[in-house]
Structures are given as structure tokens and as C-alpha cells.
Amino acid sequence: MASCLGADPAEVIFTSGATEADNLAIKGAFRAHPDAPVLITSTVEHHAVLESVESVASDGATVVLIAVDHDGRVDLDQLRAALAGHAEQIALVSIMYANNETGVLAPVAEITAAARTAGVPVHSDAVQAVGHTVIDFAGSGLDALSLSAHKFGGPVGAGALLARRDFRLSPVQHGGGQERDVRSGTLDVAGIAGMAAALRAAVDELxxxxxxxxxxxxxxxxxxxxxxxxxxxxxxxxxxxxxxxxxxxxxxxxxxxxxxxxxxxxxxxxxxxxxxxxxxxxxxxxxxxxxxxxxxxxxxxxxxxxxxxxxxxxxxxxxxxxxxxxxxxxxx
Missing domain, CATH: 3.90.1150.10 (Aspartate Aminotransferase, domain 1)
Structure with missing residues (x-):
């Protein structure tokens, strides 16, 4: 998985799919930054992201929604303005890599550059992109990335969150402490093997x-x-x-x-x-x-x-x- 996506093996956290991965990234980042109650996302996100940020709003989170233009491209000026406000209060920026309804790609390099200047981590729901466009996690500037196996020909019910080792996450589910102690639970090894095989085939033929x-x-x-x-x-x-x-x-x-x-x-x-x-x-x-x-x-x-x-x-x-x-x- 890591070799296909430009990541380190230790950065791969297996999940049941991208919905779980999105929830873990957003809720986990919010809980890990108690002094940073602000979450930034866009108006065109998948409901797995939009409803995750809405769910932590009841716990005190402030949600900032970034608009898109007529073609579905994220308003970078609005994002930079939001980051320039009180960056120390922002727990996470979450902008999808590619929109699932329109296929529009986000300007990931510009987003991560702006966030890096402000010292804010960035997560991307890359469900639609993985296996369909080149992903280089190490070079992207992203701190976390969600994916689902069935979107590139793998089995339903397998997914992953790529997360840098220095990306602070609190677990959403507790138990045996698997997956760097942030995603407890017995893993679907057969599903993971199928996901890895499908990803390798998709990347090789990309x-x-x-x-x-x-x-x-x-x-x-x-x-x-x-x-x-x-x-x-x-x-x-x-x-x-x-x-x-x-x-x-x-x-x-x-x-x-x-x-x-x-x-x-x-x-x-x-x-x-x-x-x-x-x-x-x-x-x-x-x-x-x-x-x-x-x-x-x-x-x-x-x-x-x-x-x-x-x-x-x-x-x-x-x-x-x-x-x-x-x-x-x-x-x-």
C-alpha cells in the first residue's frame, strides 16, 4: 500500500473504509487539539466529512466552510484568509482530493502550502482519486489521506487512513490498541490483502x-x-x-x-x-x-x-x- 502511494508503511492505518478514515481524521484531530476548536472544510465535501465536522460542532468545534467557484474549484483566497486569522486555533483543514460528483481535482499543492505556512495540518478525502490519478503522499504536503478499496477495484469494506507519524490523532474507538493505538479492532486481513492487490494493479495500469x-x-x-x-x-x-x-x-x-x-x-x-x-x-x-x-x-x-x-x-x-x-x- 505504502509503495503505491508514496508513503511509509508506518503511516498506513487500516480501517473499514474511507467513511471510518474520515471520521478518525476529523474527530481524532479535533480531540487531539483541545485548544484548537476550529475545523476548515469545503462546501462540496462528501457527507462523511461534512457530517463528521457537524458532529463535533456540538462538542464546541467551530466549522469554517470554504466556497467553490462555478466549476467547483476551491476558493484559495478564502482559504488563505481563513488560515491567516487565528491559525493557532485551527485543528485541521480537510479538503477532498477529487470531487466524487464532478471529478474536479483540488489544488492540493496550493492548499498544503498555505496550511504549512500557517502551521495547520491538512487531511484529504482521496477516495475518488486513489487508483485514478497519481498520488504521492510524501510529496503532497498532506498530513492525512483517506481511501476506500472498492473505488479502485478492491473489496468492499476495506480502506485506510494515511497519517504522518507527527500528525496528532486521538482514537475514535478504543480496545486493543491496534494501528498505532488510534484504531483498535481486529483487522480484515483478507480484505486488506485484496485491497493491496487491487491498488497495485490500478497503479501499474494507471x-x-x-x-x-x-x-x-x-x-x-x-x-x-x-x-x-x-x-x-x-x-x-x-x-x-x-x-x-x-x-x-x-x-x-x-x-x-x-x-x-x-x-x-x-x-x-x-x-x-x-x-x-x-x-x-x-x-x-x-x-x-x-x-x-x-x-x-x-x-x-x-x-x-x-x-x-x-x-x-x-x-x-x-x-x-x-x-x-x-x-x-x-x-x-
């Missing part, structure tokens, strides 16, 4: 697969934007600022739920937001934070491409999508 998948994504986006009126990309095209396999698109005049069902009838899977919030009727908090109206957010679908995706899959989607959009607009 460059080739990223190029292949990004080509599919670009074709999907280009065709939709040029052939279906009233569509918009939610995110960034630039490879330097986006993951290769996520395309979030708005279809004006459509209910995304109707469009999702119509595509499902053709055997095509898509999502109206995070898979973790499937079935929730509320519009995406990520898209609303990017300045989309509730109507626009409710008209957006996320298409995810991965190692099993092919040109044939994209061809099939593009063949049925215009008709599905027309039907969804009539229903709307």
Missing part, C-alpha cells in the same frame, strides 16, 4: 487506463454538448483539473430522475449524485455550492467510466440519450 478512459469521457462530453441543446458540463475539461472518468452533465428541461429511469430501461447505469445518497430526493449539495439552481441541480446526471468501460458502452449511451432526453423533457 497511465494507460487514464488516457483510455479520458478519451471516452471527452467523446461523451463533446457529443452531448454539440448534439443535445440545453446541456452543460458541471466540472472541468482540463486533464490537469479533473479525473479521467467522471462526466457530470445538466440537461435543461429534464428531471434527472426521469432521465435516469429512461436510461435504466436501456440497461445504462447513471446517477443523480453520489452513490452514497442514492434515493435521496434533495438536489446535489455539490452542484448547489457551484452556483447551480435547484432546478439545474435536479436536471443533472453523473456518468462514471472505469476499467470495464469501452467505446461500445459510450456508443450505446450516445445512441439512446437524445431520445431519452426528449421523452424526459416532454414528461417535465
Amino acid at each position: 497511465t494507460r487506463e487514464s488516457d483510455r478512459i479520458r478519451t471516452l469521457r471527452n467523446r461523451l462530453i463533446d457529443t452531448v454538448l454539440t448534439t443535445i441543446d440545453g446541456t452543460e458540463l458541471n466540472g472541468i475539461r482540463d486533464p490537469a483539473g479533473s479525473l479521467p472518468g467522471i462526466a457530470n452533465l445538466s440537461f435543461g428541461g429534464c428531471s434527472a430522475d426521469n432521465l435516469l429511469m429512461l436510461l435504466d430501461q436501456h440497461g445504462i447505469d447513471s446517477s443523480t449524485g453520489s452513490a452514497c445518497t442514492a434515493g435521496v430526493s434533495e438536489p446535489s449539495h455539490v452542484l448547489e455550492a457551484m452556483g447551480r439552481t435547484r432546478i439545474q441541480a435536479r436536471s443533472s446526471l453523473r456518468f462514471s467510466l472505469g476499467h470495464t468501460s469501452t467505446d461500445v458502452d459510450v456508443d450505446r449511451l450516445l445512441a439512446v440519450l437524445p431520445g431519452a432526453v426528449e421523452l424526459a423533457r416532454r414528461a417535465g
